[in-house]
Amino acid sequence: MSQPEAAPTAATAWEAVRALAAGPDAAAIRTRLDTDPGRSARLTRRGAGLLLDLSRTSLTEAALAALLGFARARGVAGFRDAMARGEPVNATERRAALHMALRAPPGTFRAGAEDASTEVHRTLGAMRAFTESVHAGRIAGAAGARFTDVVNIGIGGSDLGPAMATRALWRHGMPMRAHYLANVDAHAWEAVRPSLDPRTTLVLVASKTFTTQETMANAHLVRGWLVRALGEAQANAHLAALSTNLPATAAFGIAPDRVFGFRDWVGGRFSMWSAIGLSVALACGWPAFEELLGGARAMDEHFMSAPEAENLPLLLAAAEVWHVNALGYPARAVLPYDERLARLPAHLQQLEMESLGKRVTAAGAPVAMPTGPVVFGEPGTNAQHSFMQLIHQGTTPVPVDFVLVAQPDHDAADSHRKLLANALAQAEALARGRTEEEARKEMRAAGLDAAEVDRLAPHRAFPGDRPSTVILLPRLDPRSLGALVALYEHKVACLGAFWGINPFDQWGVELGKQLTGPILAALEGRDVALQPSTAATLGHIRALWR
Numbered sequence: 001m002s003q004p005e006a007a008p009t010a011a012t013a014w015e016a017v018r019a020l021a022a023g024p025d026a027a028a029i030r031t032r033l034d035t036d037p038g039r040s041a042r043l044t045r046r047g048a049g050l051l052l053d054l055s056r057t058s059l060t061e062a063a064l065a066a067l068l069g070f071a072r073a074r075g076v077a078g079f080r081d082a083m084a085r086g087e088p089v090n091a092t093e094r095r096a097a098l099h100m101a102l103r104a105p106p107g108t109f110r111a112g113a114e115d116a117s118t119e120v121h122r123t124l125g126a127m128r129a130f131t132e133s134v135h136a137g138r139i140a141g142a143a144g145a146r147f148t149d150v151v152n153i154g155i156g157g158s159d160l161g162p163a164m165a166t167r168a169l170w171r172h173g174m175p176m177r178a179h180y181l182a183n184v185d186a187h188a189w190e191a192v193r194p195s196l197d198p199r200t201t202l203v204l205v206a207s208k209t210f211t212t213q214e215t216m217a218n219a220h221l222v223r224g225w226l227v228r229a230l231g232e233a234q235a236n237a238h239l240a241a242l243s244t245n246l247p248a249t250a251a252f253g254i255a256p257d258r259v260f261g262f263r264d265w266v267g268g269r270f271s272m273w274s275a276i277g278l279s280v281a282l283a284c285g286w287p288a289f290e291e292l293l294g295g296a297r298a299m300d301e302h303f304m305s306a307p308e309a310e311n312l313p314l315l316l317a318a319a320e321v322w323h324v325n326a327l328g329y330p331a332r333a334v335l336p337y338d339e340r341l342a343r344l345p346a347h348l349q350q351l352e353m354e355s356l357g358k359r360v361t362a363a364g365a366p367v368a369m370p371t372g373p374v375v376f377g378e379p380g381t382n383a384q385h386s387f388m389q390l391i392h393q394g395t396t397p398v399p400v401d402f403v404l405v406a407q408p409d410h411d412a413a414d415s416h417r418k419l420l421a422n423a424l425a426q427a428e429a430l431a432r433g434r435t436e437e438e439a440r441k442e443m444r445a446a447g448l449d450a451a452e453v454d455r456l457a458p459h460r461a462f463p464g465d466r467p468s469t470v471i472l473l474p475r476l477d478p479r480s481l482g483a484l485v486a487l488y489e490h491k492v493a494c495l496g497a498f499w500g501i502n503p504f505d506q507w508g509v510e511l512g513k514q515l516t517g518p519i520l521a522a523l524e525g526r527d528v529a530l531q532p533s534t535a536a537t538l539g540h541i542r543a544l545w546r
């Protein structure tokens with residue numbers, strides 16, 4: 001990406017995009033694919049080992065050029081560079097957003113006067129020593145038994161990224177089993193507990209703030225289980241903390257050498273590369289964790305240096321602006337065609353919606369255009385038997401990201417061929433659709449009578465021209481997973497700049513947290529004035545408690 005000689009204003013640049021989107025065939029995909037055999041090659045890019053194919057969208061080269069012009073006018077490259085310089089791009093919290101420093105070589109990133117990378121590498125060294133000592137049995141349970149299981153207690157960014165990565169990288173013969181406890185609903189703990197032996201269980205309390213209600217409640221619940229089984233003095237040997245809040249970890253009783261820290265310039269949803277990723281290292285092994293960081297670093301280098309027309313995160317963000325703002329599509333689905341990526345949609349839901357669900361600009365003014373779309377997903381092929389009906393025939397197009405893995409890690413080649421065939425068939429069906437005339441012809445060929453053909457034709461027609469993007473990984477290994485997640489992180493940063501919003505704060509989660517206090521007090525039997533509808537629902541609940 002480079003800065004322009006003389007950038008047009010954002011309004012002029014946006015007008016160029018809008019004018020193209022207003023054209024009669026702006027949303028056409030089928031005809032473009034049918035009549036332009038070179039389209040796929042021209043709209044496919046590679047970076048950090050991944051392939052991005054935008055050919056099944058309605059983007060034309062003119063639209064892409066206009067969107068890149070809009071990116072220039074909005075200062076997307078400048079925002080990226082300010083982020084990399086450690087400037088306080090998270091203005092409302094007066095913080096940098098330096099997750100790239102978490103996977104960079106020593107001495108490469110600064111946060112103001114601070115050498116961010118040196119501290120990162122000190123923590124990585126401590127995480128590595130701890131991981132290897134646990135695996136070797138040098139760090140063991142209070143009674144000397146080797147740790148076989150790790151329980152990560154955390155929520156949001158302190159859960160989703162590591163849980164997603166551990167699941168994605170799972171192989172037979174991994175060093176430890178990992179379990180993730182997030183919900184304050186103790187049914188979650190009840191589900192995990194029977195498979196655990198306290199003598200061989202290591203518990204990580206993962207919380208950036210170490211104040212999150214759900215995490216602290218679960219931490220006390222699980223510590224109580226350890227204390228009952230092992231005794232008060234022994235329980236602490238089974239605990240470690242991943243946090244920025246050292247006073248609070250000490251108050252919880254966790255020894256300083258069992259606390260793995262990070263700084264406030266690591267946002268929760270960008271933190272799986274920090275100490276928050278310790279469960280990934282413990283479960284998958286230190287070499288895998290290092291490779292994960294290496295993949296993300298490769299994507300960082302691509303993001304920082306690839307020209308704008310080749311820059312994967314920028315292109316993915318530009319496609320989102322096209323879909324959300326130019327064509328008015330308010331949602332996007334993420335379908336990983338790999339069961340091991342089942343938690344990728346959940347991670348992206350937080351990464352994208354907590355970052356981009358904003359209605360005021362970074363300066364506090366109302367936004368000029370819609371911002372983050374609803375993001376949801378499920379692995380394919382399961383999604384096909386769930387919500388794909390709406391995506392094929394519903395009233396509003398929902399762009400889809402198909403995340404495909406070329407080479408599986410099993411030897412059931414037939415299953416993998418079927419998996420890939422399904423993914424590509426979905427992408428083709430969305431783009432191509434089926435006209436009523438095509439539906440009629442098919443039914444006539446199948447022997448249906450004319451009345452039945454007439455009756456069913458509208459139901460069996462597909463509008464087509466429904467966009468999708470393919471992201472292809474050579475193999476689901478730590479390196480390509482790191483690159484994939486970093487691709488989405490950088491896409492989010494680009495969209496923050498496109499829309500002029502702060503993608504690194506999350507004030508929208510605060511009000512509900514505050515309101516929990518008095519309602520909890522009422523549930524505990526204290527006399528608290530509540531909003532009438534809340535009081536009424538509590539009344540119904542209490543009636544069922546009797």
Ligand code: F6P
Nearest residue numbers: 156157158207208209212268509
């Ligand atoms: O849901 C709000 C949030 O602050 C997320 O941004 C964060 O990932 C999560 O809570 C957990 O926070 P913590 O790591 O401080 O417990």
